[in-house]
């Protein structure tokens with residue numbers, strides 16, 4: 001996740017205009033492609049899915065399995081690959097279904113979605129790329145938890161653009 005220094009992943013209206021442009025970070029490899037190569041499946045919230053579609057640059061995940069979370073009878077656009085599906089239900093059921101399909105490394109994307117997975121002890125590792133900007137308000141990455149999520153710092157990197165990437169292991173996960 002790309003996150004502002006004050007913990008937001010988007011402006012309140014969903015805008016991502018505060019993310020650095022390709023020009024700002026030219027020549028820097030923040031590890032996205034290497035990370036994606038290790039991912040078996042992506043789980044994203046419906047809002048994040050709609051944001052991805054709004055970029056209008058085509059489906060960016062090729063034939064990687066993608067689960068879009070929604071509690072409604074959400075209909076996917078017809079032109080998407082059949083590797084994309086919509087699921088609801090509890091986080092535990094969703095994760096059990098993914099494991100049953102043989103997916104082990106799942107990339108969880110979206111604010112509310114990450115909050116639900118974290119709350120249910122289902123996040124093992126968090127990779128946060130901190131953008132040097134304070135937004136003051138927006139869509140938060142984190143929300144209320146019944147108890148603290150204890151983390152161990154696993155890696156940290158920084159780049160001349162000012163981006164700092166923090167990788168944490170989440171202690172005491174449920175799977």
Ligand SMILES: NC(=O)c1ccc[n+]([C@@H]2O[C@H](COP(=O)([O-])OP(=O)(O)OC[C@H]3O[C@@H](n4cnc5c(N)ncnc54)[C@H](OP(=O)(O)O)[C@@H]3O)[C@@H](O)[C@H]2O)c1
Pocket residue numbers: 001002003008009010013014015016044045046047048049051069070071072074087088089090091109110111112113114116139
């Ligand atoms: N900076 C970054 O790296 C980054 C990364 C990802 C996203 N974003 C931005 O963050 C914004 C979206 O984040 P968000 O917090 O608004 O939402 P989100 O997690 O993308 O989507 C929330 C929606 O997902 C569904 N959902 C979530 N948990 C569910 C569950 N347990 N069971 C069933 N459905 C569930 C619900 O859809 P229904 O309402 O249909 O039930 C819910 O309204 C977008 O602006 C996106 O661009 C930024």
